[in-house]
Amino acid sequence: MTIRFHKNDLPDLSNYNVDAVAIDTETLGLKPHRDRLCVVQLSPGDGTADVVQIDAGQKKAPNLVALLKNRKITKLFHFARFDLAVLYHSFGVMPEPVFCSKIASRLTRTYTDRHGLKDLCNELLGVSLSKAQQSSDWAAEELSPEQLEYAASDVLYLHQLREKLIERLEREKRTREAEACFRFLPTRAKLDLMGWEEADIFAHS
Amino acid sequence: MTIRFHKNDLPDLSNYNVDAVAIDTETLGLKPHRDRLCVVQLSPGDGTADVVQIDAGQKKAPNLVALLKNRKITKLFHFARFDLAVLYHSFGVMPEPVFCSKIASRLTRTYTDRHGLKDLCNELLGVSLSKAQQSSDWAAEELSPEQLEYAASDVLYLHQLREKLIERLEREKRTREAEACFRFLPTRAKLDLMGWEEADIFAHS
Ligand SMILES: Nc1ncnc2c1ncn2[C@@H]1O[C@H](COP(=O)(O)O)[C@@H](OP(=O)(O)O)[C@H]1O
Ligand SMILES: Nc1ncnc2c1ncn2[C@@H]1O[C@H](COP(=O)(O)O)[C@@H](OP(=O)(O)O)[C@H]1O
Numbered sequence: 001m002t003i004r005f006h007k008n009d010l011p012d013l014s015n016y017n018v019d020a021v022a023i024d025t026e027t028l029g030l031k032p033h034r035d036r037l038c039v040v041q042l043s044p045g046d047g048t049a050d051v052v053q054i055d056a057g058q059k060k061a062p063n064l065v066a067l068l069k070n071r072k073i074t075k076l077f078h079f080a081r082f083d084l085a086v087l088y089h090s091f092g093v094m095p096e097p098v099f100c101s102k103i104a105s106r107l108t109r110t111y112t113d114r115h116g117l118k119d120l121c122n123e124l125l126g127v128s129l130s131k132a133q134q135s136s137d138w139a140a141e142e143l144s145p146e147q148l149e150y151a152a153s154d155v156l157y158l159h160q161l162r163e164k165l166i167e168r169l170e171r172e173k174r175t176r177e178a179e180a181c182f183r184f185l186p187t188r189a190k191l192d193l194m195g196w197e198e199a200d201i202f203a204h205s
Numbered sequence: 206m207t208i209r210f211h212k213n214d215l216p217d218l219s220n221y222n223v224d225a226v227a228i229d230t231e232t233l234g235l236k237p238h239r240d241r242l243c244v245v246q247l248s249p250g251d252g253t254a255d256v257v258q259i260d261a262g263q264k265k266a267p268n269l270v271a272l273l274k275n276r277k278i279t280k281l282f283h284f285a286r287f288d289l290a291v292l293y294h295s296f297g298v299m300p301e302p303v304f305c306s307k308i309a310s311r312l313t314r315t316y317t318d319r320h321g322l323k324d325l326c327n328e329l330l331g332v333s334l335s336k337a338q339q340s341s342d343w344a345a346e347e348l349s350p351e352q353l354e355y356a357a358s359d360v361l362y363l364h365q366l367r368e369k370l371i372e373r374l375e376r377e378k379r380t381r382e383a384e385a386c387f388r389f390l391p392t393r394a395k396l397d398l399m400g401w402e403e404a405d406i407f408a409h410s
Contacts (some may be wrong), residue, residue, distance in 0.1 A: 033343055106406060177399070180392035182408055187385035188407050194382070200405040201311060201386055202286055202393050203343070205320070 002048040003142075003152045009061040010042070010050055016067055018044045022158035023095065025083045026138040026151060032193060038138035040064060041151045045159035049152035053143065054090070061091060068095040076118040076158040078102055080092040080182075084189035094186045097160040101161045104183045108168035121157050122163040129153055206355045207253040210348075214266040215247070215255055221272055223249045225279040227363035228290045230302065231356060232345040237398060242295040243343035245269060246356045247311060250364035254357035258348065259295070273300040282362040283307055283322040285387075289394035299391045306366045308386045312374035326362050331368040334358055 010016075029035030036056055037114040038098070042064075043049045052064065067073065068087060077083050080100035088094050105115040121127040143151075167172035169175045191201060215221075227248040234240030241261055247269075248254045257269065271280065273292060282288050285305035292300050310320040317324070326332040338355035348356075374380045396406060 014246060080408060082409070102409075103406060106401075106404070112402075113410075174399075177392055177396060180389060184385060184389040184392075185407070187382055187389075191382060194379075195315075196311075199311070200408075202390070203405075204284060204287070204307075205318075 001149070001152060001156070004048065004050045005148060006050060006052045008052070008055060008058060009111055010052060010063040010067070013063055015044050015046075015048070015050070016042075018073060018074070020045060020099070020159060021067060022076040022078055022155040023068075023083060024077065024089075024151070025086045026160075027086055028137075028139050030082070032085050032089040036139065037086050039143070039151055040087075041155045042067075043152075043158070047156065049155050051143075051148055051151050058141070059091070065091050065093050068093045071096060074099055074137055076162055076194040078103070078120070078154070078158065078161075079163040080185050081188050081192065084186055085192045088186075088189060089193055094189075096186055098182045098185050099162055100182060100185060101158060102167055103185075104162075104165035104169060104178055107174045107178050107181075108165060108172055115159075117154065120161055120165075123158055125160055125193065127157055129157075206354070206357060206361070208353055209253065209255045211255060212256045213257070213260060213263060215257060215272070217267040218272055219269055220249050220251075220253070220255070221247075221278070224279055224336060225250060225304070225364060225367065226272060227281040227360040228273075228288060228292075229282065229356070229359040230291045232291055233285070233342075233344050237290050237294040241344065242291050244348070244356055245292075246360045247272075248357075248360040248363065249292060252361065254360050256348075256353055256356050257381060261344070264296070270296050270298050273298045279304055281306070281367055283325070283359070283363065283366075285390050286393050286397065289391055290397045293391075293394060294398055301330060301391055303387045303390050305387060305390060306368055306370055308390075309370035309374060309383055311377045312383050312386075313370060313377055322359065322362075325366055325370075330362055330365055331360055334362075335369075341398070 024041045026039040027035045027037050039053050040052045075095040076099045079102045080098050102115050105120055118129045118131055121129050129189050133147050169178050228241040229246045232240045242259050245257045258267050280300040281304045283320050284307045285303050307397050323334045323336055326334050338352050374383050
């Protein structure tokens with residue numbers, strides 16, 4: 001596993017002449033208005049990952065933001081809703097277009113209610129992910145080797161998962177519905193930041 | 206109140222050279238796969254309404270369907286999610302574009318959790334709606350005068366509500382979010398018919 005570690009930003013975008021970039025974020029918790037962004041992980045899909053540590057109060061990351069803004073590159077997330085909210089809140093940029101492996105899983109793996117990244121990697125790729133570092137102090141000044149490895153592992157398999165899930169969506173003729181969900185995700189994330197994080201905006205009551 | 210009653214279809218579309226049509230449906234219950242469509246109500250927004258009784262098993266209604274298919278006419282609903290599912294299930298046509306007064310209310314009337322049509326008419330228009338006929342036998346061969354009046358009243362105020370709610374959305378700078386929600390509604394309705402009616406597809410778990 002090749003992990004490139006950086007502070008504050010990607011040094012350049014030379015590894016990201018790709019059609020899809022896998023992205024994940026680590027924060028101090030689940031509330032973007034309270035819990036700051038600490039780490040952004042990215043992978044171009046070649047088995048390598050960039051782990052970018054973000055400073056408290058950091059508002060700029062020009063290379064990262066340029067990548068997020070590039071609409072020719074699909075952004076692959078697992079549970080995009082959360083990462084979109086975090087990235088929009090931190091840098092004011094909404095990454096689009098989006099593919100979300102949790103939604104694709106919900107729409108295809110109807111035989112289970114386990115749609116965690118670990119479950120997907122396990123079943124679809126035969127890869128076993130450790131989640132031991134998930135709840136750790138991501139704002140630590142120095143990230144541990146275990147944290148770096150965990151952070152990287154959260155983006156290393158998203159390209160492969162996307163391939164498998166696209167096949168499933170096609171097989172079950174649910175590609176259009178998935179794409180409509182992906183298109184709505186930026187709004188869903190904005191509504192979270194605006195205060196509708198608890199509500200299913202589409203519910204009757 | 207002018208109510209035009211029809212069996213099976215609108216006689217023609219001469220009243221519907223409009224930019225927005227208000228639509229509501231009455232069914233035998235809340236499950237489209239079980240509970241058939243009984244009545245479709247429409248209003249061009251001039252204080253009159255058409256009430257169209259639909260037969261059991263009826264698959265065609267050419268004028269109605271032509272109106273629903275006309276993308277130049279915005280379809281105004283209260284809780285569009287349900288009516289879209291019913292109309293798509295009954296006639297195979299997805300009405301678009303959509304405005305939904307329940308979603309617009311959720312996004313603007315944040316001081317209350319009462320987003321029923323009755324609540325909206327009351328607060329925004331000073332109009333008091335009776336909901337007495339809501340749970341009645343809409344598959345009856347002959348609809349009562351009370352049913353006809355109730356059915357019509359469900360579409361008579363939607364144009365005025367839209368105006369008020371558009372103002373509120375603008376005032377609170379939430380128009381874009383509302384429009385994105387409206388654009389997703391057809392997919393939300395299809396997912397209901399496909400079996401995801403219980404799930405918030407955007408939830409973490
Ligand atoms: N309510 C919630 N519960 C658990 N995880 C949540 C969550 N809201 C957002 N998340 C994010 O969803 C990811 C876990 O998804 P899943 O459980 O499907 O594998 C976590 O990312 P990390 O693994 O990067 O910390 C976490 O940040
Ligand atoms: N779970 C639910 N509970 C109540 N009403 C529901 C519902 N799902 C769909 N609806 C529809 O939503 C409408 C009521 O919305 P509200 O409560 O916001 O006024 C009803 O229309 P009708 O009044 O045409 O019967 C009903 O058909």
